[in-house]
Amino acid sequence: MRPSGRAPTHLRPISLEVGVNKYAEGSCLARFGDTHVLCTATVEQRVPGWMRDGGRGWVTAEYGMLPRATAGRTDREASRGRQTGRTQEIQRLIGRSLRAVTDLKALGEIQVRIDCDVIQADGGTRCASITGGYVALYAAFRRLVELGIIKKVPLTDQVAGVSCGLYQGDAVLDLDYAEDSAAQADANFVFTGSGQIVEIQATAEDKPFDETQFLSLLGLARKGVDELTRLQREVLDLA
């Protein structure tokens, strides 16, 4: 029995609220249960120095967490003077995942920065960031189309992420913090809307696990991402 009382195959209540920020070209408040991540997309009509004059665009991400997003307070990275390794690892993952479905050539020399700020954290913040970041990115691209800056939304597919783990011997979907801390293993899966693999990160927390267990996690993740991409389409009014 999971601490949350959910069935192993159930996501938490998910909501993706579009357009929550007055200024950003695209924005989405992603809620996976008590995990709330505010994602904003900022469009810049110039790419990083190393890409200049290559005719291609770029999508990058940054990730942060408010100090009291967590049960105990976490020191502010700005006052410590550096981002932790965990923060950097997560923001690299979000950026890679979003680029995997972006046609950077079609985008042209434009950069989109996705900021994912965790307002409240209860496990699964990186997956909520990817899932909500996609929505913010789509919204920003749609706005560029409306403004006539690009011809069509340069996304080749949808992308979303979900975590799974082995909790007391069972494969369970969408771990909250209580489950995550007690899991034998946990894994983050990022898939496209059409079911292709973008990223798999599976880690034995407590002890190594076997291939059969891994394949159960993979199956659960597919189911979860299917639900998430369906919701993305719904909030973005896509067919």
Added chain:
Amino acid sequence: MRPSGRAPTHLRPISLEVGVNKYAEGSCLARFGDTHVLCTATVEQRVPGWMRDGGRGWVTAEYGMLPRATAGRTDREASRGRQTGRTQEIQRLIGRSLRAVTDLKALGEIQVRIDCDVIQADGGTRCASITGGYVALYAAFRRLVELGIIKKVPLTDQVAGVSCGLYQGDAVLDLDYAEDSAAQADANFVFTGSGQIVEIQATAEDKPFDETQFLSLLGLARKGVDELTRLQREVLDLA
């Protein structure tokens, strides 16, 4: 005529929403028009090293802004590796203001950290932080009383802040960003609920101003803070 169309003596629509964070001992989402600041209070049963064994408590504040809280994106302080001078100046002001109404001796060796994170910025973020920070602080103290850790809420008065400025020759209350950027002078006033002065910061932005003008700002600020402290009492269910 103000860009916002408000009368010179009018605040923006204000809301103070208590208890918005699942984990913090006290929290308040302060909205001054389109300026939204999330304030959380974290209680720690130990004071900073330099105060230890003095029998007194401490209240301190930190301030941050999400990268896309502003019209243009601002680089994340965590990725730049340091807080700006402006950030430090603001968080010192918030801390001083809250300590001015806290009975640190009655609190005992407990520290409360107030985190003020600007979710969206449209001028007046430091005043919204002080006003909302007071609510979060009160809520945290009330919780400590309920838990029997302290006997009564160790606050000697309320405290709130508001900005005023000279806009096209007129003294106006509660500047939004458009007004602030075009103001000849702007000032932040922090008063207690009983009308005492906690802090005055008046600055000539464009050109020096005279004492009469300053006194008009002071008068407007009193009116604004009165409204803010009345709202604080309301949301905290105080008589």
Added chain:
Amino acid sequence: MRPSGRAPTHLRPISLEVGVNKYAEGSCLARFGDTHVLCTATVEQRVPGWMRDGGRGWVTAEYGMLPRATAGRTDREASRGRQTGRTQEIQRLIGRSLRAVTDLKALGEIQVRIDCDVIQADGGTRCASITGGYVALYAAFRRLVELGIIKKVPLTDQVAGVSCGLYQGDAVLDLDYAEDSAAQADANFVFTGSGQIVEIQATAEDKPFDETQFLSLLGLARKGVDELTRLQREVLDLA
């Protein structure tokens, strides 16, 4: 009775020594009693990047304190790797105050950096910095005029600062360190030579104070700044 034995309305012995540095375009050693601040002005014929090609100049300030300027030794900011919030707050104040009386358009694309280094500190270092910084700035501008780089000194007024405070219930002028540490409230006032307000920063240190008290401080400050600007004119041989 003040620890210093001074009457409430008396400044400490003040001296402003011009031309104390061999290299700087302008310099002034400002002494407010035992507070000694060395102010130098450095002229650069280029403005910061964000101002370029705007046809306007810039005046900025930096502030530092020698480690043993104070009764106890303070760690060197250079070895700690960052300036404190207090340092940044003070240098921003000095810069703002000097810009308030500078005609940046008349200056043209020139930047002047005012360095204020506290050789010895006994309270009131920021006010001594502004008062001496003005002298260094004037001297540097006069030199630019002599060199034919600008036509006339692009200053619209003088500027000086002084602190006041509530000490044992009384409003007193120009606090030294002993008075400052025991004050109920302290305030820094920056006025122009013609009596306009440039900056007011009043802070309740121990407990909030009322408007009458504030107005006494304001009155004392006017008197103090009048004496300081008279001395500035004297050392600069202005009419």
Added chain:
Amino acid sequence: MRPSGRAPTHLRPISLEVGVNKYAEGSCLARFGDTHVLCTATVEQRVPGWMRDGGRGWVTAEYGMLPRATAGRTDREASRGRQTGRTQEIQRLIGRSLRAVTDLKALGEIQVRIDCDVIQADGGTRCASITGGYVALYAAFRRLVELGIIKKVPLTDQVAGVSCGLYQGDAVLDLDYAEDSAAQADANFVFTGSGQIVEIQATAEDKPFDETQFLSLLGLARKGVDELTRLQREVLDLA
């Protein structure tokens, strides 16, 4: 055809040289073709602060690269003043992988630091670090046993890592740099000697891939890790 001319299922020439450092409690120079990583194990008879008095030990890793380990010179992290996100991500992976096969309770309050320094890089440095790090760790533990500090080597299994990727549509084992830069996807697999999964990190570099392709990579990795753990046993003279 791979740039290296190897069959898809072939590792590069591998060597694990034990005892290459005069001072370290354990050391191993791991060579995967032209990738050379020097791994040293340092034993400290105290654990990090947050673990103290818990009766358990700790294994952690750091990773670095000499500036000219790569075809073009990379700036030294020490002179830039911070480790990159990539470095931190890798060293966290190495530490996790080694801890997954260490019985931290049996180790007792001892910390082992594994330093993995890349002398020359031609792809696969993190996998060479894990594989060589295990050897250094084993050697250090064996020394502690010889010194009578612990009773037996507190390792529950072996651990090694290998990379695989999709190169021109084919799954290939142990990518060198030329292959890695042109791969459609690449993945790092960390398995135990008994074939359990410790970590899987699969990333679409160029475009998403499907599950069948992923399973081919998984199969190749098993074969590669089997060879690596066999070699580990050989150089450590284990049965």
Added chain:
Amino acid sequence: MRPSGRAPTHLRPISLEVGVNKYAEGSCLARFGDTHVLCTATVEQRVPGWMRDGGRGWVTAEYGMLPRATAGRTDREASRGRQTGRTQEIQRLIGRSLRAVTDLKALGEIQVRIDCDVIQADGGTRCASITGGYVALYAAFRRLVELGIIKKVPLTDQVAGVSCGLYQGDAVLDLDYAEDSAAQADANFVFTGSGQIVEIQATAEDKPFDETQFLSLLGLARKGVDELTRLQREVLDLA
């Protein structure tokens, strides 16, 4: 002919002014011509952590330069966030030189910090720092004797430093900045009052030099240090 017009064997006008700082346990303003260095000694009744309970004392030094001490302005190390290599090299040299004549055992568990801050720089700042630092250190020790904290001044000898160089083929004493920048080689010599060698740093700036030239520099330095240590005795009223 030297730019300064001095004979090759002549020092600049030297002055060592004792007791210039109101707070420091010992202080000296050392002037070597237009080079002015303020040296203060701070006594702390605790030694660094790594020395604790060893019964020995420590003398250490820090070095800094005001931004406009030099002909062109130098960025403030505090605002750049780190001390340069040159600064660290100099402060290590000052500390070593002073420790070489201090009986650390006789001092007991006391640390003295010598701060050397260059108010104006015209070459030879490190030598002025050592020479003036000795005076500040002596004064601080004398004060500790007066207070009965130590029995006698724990200095085994005097110490002073001077620079020499090869200027247009000639060995010259006590280089000023103009000479230093045009020198073929320059060298810093630190000797004790009794003529022993504490430190020699000789560097070919422009091209290597031969042993005869080096010995001329050595001879000049002896003469210079003799004068400096005589002056030290004079200002300290030593026999």
Added chain:
Amino acid sequence: MRPSGRAPTHLRPISLEVGVNKYAEGSCLARFGDTHVLCTATVEQRVPGWMRDGGRGWVTAEYGMLPRATAGRTDREASRGRQTGRTQEIQRLIGRSLRAVTDLKALGEIQVRIDCDVIQADGGTRCASITGGYVALYAAFRRLVELGIIKKVPLTDQVAGVSCGLYQGDAVLDLDYAEDSAAQADANFVFTGSGQIVEIQATAEDKPFDETQFLSLLGLARKGVDELTRLQREVLDLA
């Protein structure tokens, strides 16, 4: 008797292995007994900003040490976020020494970076760095000649360094770590192949020493450098 059993005039076994790095334009693994330093030369066809368009080249050096190069582990400078003063002092010395024999004008606008990384340390790492750095630099220049980028190797002489010290009253050559830690004084000498002085750094570690002792060190150093430069010629196949 020296701990190493060597005669006072004997170097440790020295080897200079050329071409040890697959990518660098020049490289040398310098071994002075158990001190092993990997030196690589990286050629960049652009000089630092402050030299641009001056028609001259530049040679610079960086120095680092692997964490477990030493008997006890040293924290990684990259993870501490800054290079120590010692590191900076050493890398400045290496750069100066190599530039002293380089004809920067003949080199043209090319920069060579010499990276000296200590793989294992047993005293004398800076001297091994200079000696091996010269070999790497020569090799890189020879390669540029072969590629037709420069006409001839722009080196005016050879350069090498060796340490000497006073150990139990005797002058001894090429200190290892055990000797160095117990020495009364130690000195580093850098000479050219033709016997000119490039740099002398002599330091009293324990107590000041006299000129006769210094001259013995100087004599030993000459002998040592002669052997080192002979070996350099041998490994570089110079006449």
